[in-house]
Amino acid sequence: MISFIWAEDLDGTIGKNGQLPWHLPADMRRFKEFTTNHTIVMGKRTYESLKRPLPQRRNIVLSNALEPIDGVEIVRDAAELETVLKSLTDDVYIIGGAIVFSTTFGWVNQLIKTVVSGHFAGDTKMIPIDYDKWQLTDRTEYSADETNKYDYAFETWHRK
Structure with a gap:
């Protein structure tokens, strides 16, 4: 199965200066639970924001500009990436x-x-998604607490 995994605010903001505009430990734990021991795919700027390959994962970076990096598989274009993923x-x-x-x-x-659940300054938005073509299969809402300073929800969608 190929999945997107991301966090966004109420305006669809996903990044600011190559970083997440918020600190939400529960989201980071969820990300780790899903992706550990699996393949992750990212672009050059996302890789550079991480500063290293994520451990216990196959790290694939789509970039025609990166030089070889230990622990990272670089694919140069979408066609090569599609071949690898298939x-x-x-x-x-x-x-x-x-x-x-x-x-x-x-x-x-x-x-x-x-x-x-917030509005954050940012420079990167999530791509538009027509949710009419997707089925919401799970949504769990959480309130802010001492560790997670914002209300948030985890959602899982499957293509119809």
Whole structure:
């Protein structure tokens, strides 16, 4: 299964200066639970924001500009990425950014989304998604607490 996994605010903002505009430990735990021991796919800027390959994952970066990096599989274009993904039997998680989301949208059959209840300044928005073509299969809402400073919801969607 190929899934998008991301967090956005109420305006669809997903990033600011290459980082998340909020700190939400519950979302980071969820991300880790889904992606550990699986393949993750990201763009160059998302990889650079992480500063290193994420451990216990197969890290694939879509970029025609990166030099080889230990622990990272670099694919140079969408066609090469599609070939690699079609050869996998494992779950794949597309983690961003917006260009990679746009490039891979047609291949995805699950959306794993965190909605952060707030409005944050940012420079990157999630790509438009027509949710009429998706079925919401799970939504769990959480209130802010000492660790997570914002209300948030975890959602899972499947392509109809």
